[in-house]
Amino acid sequence: MRVPSIAAIHAEATRIGFVACGVATLEPSRRGEALDRWLAHGLAGTMRYLHRQAKKRKSPAGATKGARTAVVVLENYAAPADERPAPGDAFKIAAYARGTDYHMVTLARLLVLAEWLKANGAGLAHAWVDHAPIPERELAERAGLGWIGKNTMLIHPQHGSSTFIGSVFTDLDLAPSQPLGTDHCGSCTRCLDACPTQAFVEPLVLDATKCLSYLTIEYRGNPPPELAARSDGWAFGCDVCNDVCPWNIKFATPTTIEDFATRRDPDRRDARVFEQMNETEFNRRFADTGLARPGLEGMRRNVRVAVASPRLDQVP
Ligand code: B12
Ligand code: SF4
Ligand code: SF4
Structure with a gap:
């Protein structure tokens, strides 16, 4: 089988617009026990799919x-x-959802990379972003793309953690990249301290049931009042544990991808924006954004909660 060089794969990934690229092996997860403990403690909340997929998530080759x-x-x-x-x-x-849904944008670009791999010797090249039962952060760590920070994010030393992780699974026998091997968080605890809902049980362990990202996107009911009161104005996702990270403050540079640029719609200054539209109108305007996941009713709930909450970032 013809195998493209790693340099050629890097060059193609860069040409497509990805900021970093590496090769991961597909052996079983080293963090299987951490995942089991996390699930057993109920930290996944109502995300039952994480329980159903646990076995697969531990064996990415499958x-x-x-x-x-x-x-x-x-x-x-x-x-x-x-x-x-x-x-x-x-x-x-949240910054990741201010433009077109990354599941569409990043997948489209991964498909270009997959086609290129097929044209260069691969018999198989399957693109995944977010939806597959695979431990994406761990695969990125293996591929030498950074370390997993105390906030559980994959942090790249030059690009920080405001990144999506995508992968193309292939039958090519590529030489694996060298993992970074070191964690560069040191004694810093800024993300743990700044989280509006104090959602971290300890470094590297997130209680998702307290995370604003979970409460605004995945959770279907009304958030518990004590968490609603700390929602800090977030109506979709949350950026705090990324924004306070020195690796983002010092090194990250803004994206150049047009599709991720902030849309004017919805008008974030208008607390009634979702109250004034019906389902048809919502779908017409937001079907290709992350906001489609909670849907119109979910966004009405989120904005009501966000507007009623005091802004922690404005507290002196
Ligand atoms: C479920 C999920 C969520 C849940 C739970 C998050 C979580 N931390 O588990 C919720 C809804 C809360 C969420 C929120 C967000 N998410 Co999310 N999410 C996922 C998803 C689908 C699965 C993650 C998962 O398996 N969680 C279970 C936990 C146990 O696994 P894990 O997070 O991978 O944790 C690993 C490490 O913590 C490590 N670990 C555990 N213990 C220890 C101990 C030591 C010593 C070490 C070294 C490591 C270690 O092992 C774990 C298992 O591999 C992934 C996509 C995917 N398929 O992987 C995206 C993903 C993780 N999410 C992503 C993003 C962007 C976000 C948000 C930033 C969105 C936002 N702005 O609101 C927030 C960030 C919140 C946060 N601090 O994590 C990106 C992260 C990219 C990156 N650079 O890291 C991913 C990879 C999607 C993607 N393809 O880009 N998410
Ligand atoms: S995304 Fe926000 S709520 Fe969730 S862990 Fe990070 S800081 Fe806390
Ligand atoms: S804020 Fe500090 S502790 Fe948290 S991920 Fe960034 S460097 Fe690590």
């Missing part, structure tokens, strides 16, 4: 039959300063 390695890439979505939440906004939307 995600694509016949795959031998994975080409793992990072997609930068970091927001420029003028696209961040601003004073006067009634509610906040």
Whole structure:
């Protein structure tokens, strides 16, 4: 079988626009026990699919039959300063969801990489981003793309953690990249201290049931009042544990991907924006964004909670 050089794969990934690229082996997860403990303690909340998929998540090779390695890439979505939440906004939307849904944008780019691998010797090249039962952060760590920080994010030493992780599983026998091997968090605890809901049980362990990202996107009911009161104006996702990280403050540069640029819709200054539309209108305007996941009713709930909560970032 013809095998492209790692340099050629890097060059193609860069040409497509990914900011980092490496090769991961597909042996079983080293963190299987951590995952089991996390699930057993109920920290996944109502995300039952994580329980159902646990066995698969621990054995990434099974995600694509016949795959031998994975080409793992990072997609930068970091927001420029003028696209961040601003004073006067009634509610906040996390940077990763301010434009077109990354499941579409990043998958489209991964498919280009998969086609290129097929044209260069691969019999199999399957693209995954977010939805597969695979431990994406661990695969990125194996592929030498960074370390897993205390906030559980994969942090790249030059690009920080405002990145999506994508992978192409292939039957190519590629030489694996060298993992970084060191954690660069040191004695820092900024993410743990800044989390509005104090959702970290300890470094590297997130109680998702307290995380605003879970409460605004995955959870279907009304959030518990004590967490609602600490929602800090976030109506979709949350950026706090990423934004306070020195590796983002010092090194990350804004994305150049047009599809991720902030849309004017919804108007974040208008607390009634979702109250004034019906389902048809919501779908017309937001079907290709992350907001489609909670849907119109979910976004109405989220904005109500966000508007009622005091802004922790404005507390002196
Ligand atoms: C479920 C899920 C969530 C849940 C739970 C998050 C969590 N931390 O587990 C919720 C809804 C809360 C969530 C939130 C967010 N998510 Co999310 N999410 C996922 C998903 C689908 C599965 C993650 C999972 O398996 N969680 C279970 C935990 C136990 O596993 P883990 O997070 O991978 O944790 C590993 C490490 O913590 C490590 N570990 C555990 N203990 C120890 C101990 C030591 C010593 C070490 C070294 C490591 C270690 O092993 C674990 C298992 O491999 C992944 C996609 C995927 N398929 O992997 C995206 C993913 C993790 N999410 C992503 C993003 C962008 C976010 C948000 C930033 C979105 C936002 N702005 O609101 C937030 C970040 C919150 C946070 N601090 O994690 C990105 C992260 C990219 C990156 N650079 O890290 C992913 C990879 C999607 C993607 N393809 O890009 N998410
Ligand atoms: S995303 Fe927000 S709520 Fe969730 S762990 Fe990070 S800081 Fe806490
Ligand atoms: S804020 Fe500090 S502790 Fe948290 S992930 Fe970044 S470097 Fe690590």
